[in-house]
Amino acid sequence: MKHNYLSDKALKVSFLIISLFVLVFIIVPLARLVLFINPKTVSVIEQSSVLEAIFNSLSLSFICGLISIGVGVPFAYLLSKNFFKRFNKFVETISDIPISIPHTVAGIALLFIYGKEGIIGSLSYKLFKFQITGTRIAITIAMLFVSLPYMVNAAKESFKSIDKELEKTAKMLGASEFNIFKDIYLPLSKSAIYSGFILVWARAISEFGAVVMLAYYPMTAPVKIYNAFNEMNLAR
Template sequence: MKPLFANRMHATFAVLGLLLVLFIAWPLLRTVLASSPALLWQTVLDEEVRSSIWLTFYASLFATLIGFILGVPLAYLLARTDFPGKRLVEGIVDLPVVVPHSAAGIALLMVFGRRTLLGQTFSLVGIKFVSAVPGIIIAMLFVSLAHLVNAAREGFEAVPTRLERVARTLGASPWVAFWRVAFPLAWRSILSGIILMWARGLSEFGAVVILAYHPTVAPVLLFERFASFGLQYARPVATLILLICLTTFVTLRIVAGKRGRR
């Protein structure tokens, strides 16, 4: 690789890139630094804040788990097989990324709402979606699934088919060849998809707020504080959420990076 300032073009590009990096980093840094440690600690002690952060984390984790169970097999099929309508399926998986998330929330409400067929069926076994945790989970799942499926698909595509074929000739069933060869080799991509999906779920506001304003996930709580009490009261909450998300995200990236390089 060349040094950053090898020529004028590189220098120009570096300046342009720096603007972008600052645009992302500055507001985040400004928010984190704006709150005093004392105020932050007070926010940590706030029961409502803590429970909403906890809810956000595990709801997103649950959504990611569902995404993993349903999405990894789909990703494998998309990487390995050809079937009529494959393009359509790929398009559908990507759809949630391009639609406004509030519209996604409305769409989910149309299917999982109280008076819908699915809503009523699930309510028979005691699961309701509107203003409930399952609603938060499906909203997160809907908007973040594409990240995991696409990352996993790219991971599987990078595994040469021949490796699985050799495994088959050595006595592995298709299942065994998947678990012993394709999956471990695609694992790094899948893991990065998992992290991305989980992080995307954590940050979801639009779809969640329409399905379940209550119980409040962290982004909704933040919005509520801002709308009701103003910037002054919203800022420490924002800081706390940002700090937790950044720490988790960076840690996971480091752990995933280490595993991949092994």
């Protein structure tokens, strides 16, 4: 079969044009944001409330990442071992739903559970006079709900890729399930879990829709930006 160098060159050129378009599509809005800052924007950034909102986003998203390791990794391990048998695929699909639904809808769903009239929210208020909504706990819950699948998927795929012969050998030598998990699966999946943590943190820190439904106050950075945009008309 004769090699067509002309078609190869045309392919590379067309892909280069597409790549340049992608880069321009990403860079231009970001450059506009950084290089041409509105004086109103500067005055907003200097407010102490903005620093508090940034701190809330950074700290609570970090906590969310730690929680995702604690609950997401064990769950991912069970999924990778086909623990739920014929329902395993169904459980995997359920765990991915928070990624696919609009996050304002996710916030409303969480409100039905953790709101003052919700199942858990009402119980918390009746027993402890503690209202979950409008607290940092509510923000963390909203962040975790929309970002947890990233940890589960990262850890699950890593667990699945591990050579099963290692596990068989460990069992032949008398290793317990816990030791196999601790000494084989966790060390070999460390980089994937770190990547999952970064994905969870990045997704949580940018979350707006679910957070604003559960806790407008205390503000996170995305909520504060939205609030300032409306109050000070930063679009002009």
